[in-house]
Amino acid sequence: MIGLAKATATRGHAVQIATTGAYASLVEDEGLPFAPAGPRFGPEEFAADPAILDGRLGGYAGFLHLFRTVVFPNLISWVEDFAARSRARTCWSHIRPCWQARLPPS
Numbered sequence: 001m002i003g004l005a006k007a008t009a010t011r012g013h014a015v016q017i018a019t020t021g022a023y024a025s026l027v028e029d030e031g032l033p034f035a036p037a038g039p040r041f042g043p044e045e046f047a048a049d050p051a052i053l054d055g056r057l058g059g060y061a062g063f064l065h066l067f068r069t070v071v072f073p074n075l076i077s078w079v080e081d082f083a084a085r086s087r088a089r090t091c092w093s094h095i096r097p098c099w100q101a102r103l104p105p106s
Helices: 002-010 021-029 043-048 056-085
Strands: 017-019 034-036
Touching: 017 021, 017 056, 021 034, 021 043, 034 056
Parallel strands: 017 034
Antiparallel strands: none
């Protein structure tokens, strides 16, 4: 996303990366504007919950755990944060909808 934001900015567009506060310094160190969105969740939180890195089912077991314990319970908060901080006409996301990932039923 940083590369995409930088390339977009060099073409004269205003960009801003809105994501969890855990990545604020990473974004700002690249010279991009940052807006916190949703709960703080980054590498430290991943390390504290090894189930997120569960490699069973080709990694989908960890993916399911992440969505069930972090993404879905906080989805409304993320959407509200994005809506409050963005005046953009276009918004890109790196999260694929679950139905595209062909996840097994729980």
